[in-house]
Amino acid sequence: MKQATTVERRRNLQVVYDFLKRVKARTSPIPSLEEGNYRMREGFQRFAVELVEEQNPDKSFLEVAREPPESASFFTGSMQRTQLIGHIELEGHEVPLHYVIVSSIILHREKRVFHAWKSAIKNEYILAPLKFLPEAEKVKAEFSGDLPVTLNDTGGEELNYTQLRIAAVNRARDLKWETRHDLLAMWREEEGVDANKLNIINDSLLHTDNNELKENMVGFLRMVYVPFENRDRLSNHLMLDEFQRGQLFKIIDPEKPENTKYSWFLRMRQIAKSEPEYGLIRLEILAQNDDEARRRADDFSCLMVRERFPVTFPAPEWDKLIFPHKLCDQYLSSLVPSSETIQSYFLSE
Numbered sequence: 001m002k003q004a005t006t007v008e009r010r011r012n013l014q015v016v017y018d019f020l021k022r023v024k025a026r027t028s029p030i031p032s033l034e035e036g037n038y039r040m041r042e043g044f045q046r047f048a049v050e051l052v053e054e055q056n057p058d059k060s061f062l063e064v065a066r067e068p069p070e071s072a073s074f075f076t077g078s079m080q081r082t083q084l085i086g087h088i089e090l091e092g093h094e095v096p097l098h099y100v101i102v103s104s105i106i107l108h109r110e111k112r113v114f115h116a117w118k119s120a121i122k123n124e125y126i127l128a129p130l131k132f133l134p135e136a137e138k139v140k141a142e143f144s145g146d147l148p149v150t151l152n153d154t155g156g157e158e159l160n161y162t163q164l165r166i167a168a169v170n171r172a173r174d175l176k177w178e179t180r181h182d183l184l185a186m187w188r189e190e191e192g193v194d195a196n197k198l199n200i201i202n203d204s205l206l207h208t209d210n211n212e213l214k215e216n217m218v219g220f221l222r223m224v225y226v227p228f229e230n231r232d233r234l235s236n237h238l239m240l241d242e243f244q245r246g247q248l249f250k251i252i253d254p255e256k257p258e259n260t261k262y263s264w265f266l267r268m269r270q271i272a273k274s275e276p277e278y279g280l281i282r283l284e285i286l287a288q289n290d291d292e293a294r295r296r297a298d299d300f301s302c303l304m305v306r307e308r309f310p311v312t313f314p315a316p317e318w319d320k321l322i323f324p325h326k327l328c329d330q331y332l333s334s335l336v337p338s339s340e341t342i343q344s345y346f347l348s349e
Helices: 002-022 136-142 161-190 290-306 323-333 339-348
Strands: 048-051 071-090 093-110 113-128 150-153 197-201 217-221 249-252 261-267 280-285
Touching: 002 071, 002 093, 002 113, 002 136, 002 339, 071 161, 071 290, 071 323, 071 339, 093 161, 093 323, 113 161, 113 323, 150 161, 161 197, 197 290, 261 290, 280 290
Parallel strands: 071 197, 113 150, 197 217
Antiparallel strands: 048 249, 071 093, 093 113, 217 280, 249 261, 261 280
């Protein structure tokens, strides 16, 4: 199995290298991923906040008076890896070229044992801004079809090296969401009928239409910055104590108001001398009305507080990372070559 995986990886990297030769690019791989170089926030500024609760509830969700009817049974993880591999020169400007891998997996927990639900979905792409690529349509036709790595448009309207790199990360994020959507669509049909079995999705749901979701899908976000319009209406969620949740609010898409989501912050853990975002997450859900959303916010906060064990230390962001999502990350990482391996391959060719 390991040998077969190695052969597949080399074949896929060879397709990428053939593309670089075809467009007469200079090979310039870097070991870092673009996701780490640029903190992406684009695409969220259009959303607006509408308060359901005027202030943060002053209560702990470590213990509750009654057991929540739902259980956290499924966990979805997704990955995107965008790596700069080369560039071409156009009109005195450098145009970046990227190699992208996106994948998604759902884990099912039964009696404290995890196993993969279906197989992971993995797709690989070459990202190039076709607007600035010579013979773009011809090249795209050559690198499409049944190839294990296909050419996709970075997008981007400005012939600017940095902006095109940012556009590549944004496009990779869209491709990741498409991959996640395909897997969740199968889960929704086969498993989503049981409303009490929650699927905790390690990402935002805001860019997914509500008719493609179910109320037992929960968005789990480790990034707590909210670039929404009128975000100043929210209470200071950075002041939440351990096991407390913040006020419930709606997130409204003015372009599609029918896709309104409910959201709140939750402090999973806290230690002395920790920075304000330590252990802080944000959850997103669907609900039929405000009362149902309040009940779900309370119950789901209790369920997520329980997920703080086993501790995932020393994984990055371990204070916000729950163990099932760590397993998702490890599973997906095992399917792809490291950024150092990719860099070494193109440096040696």
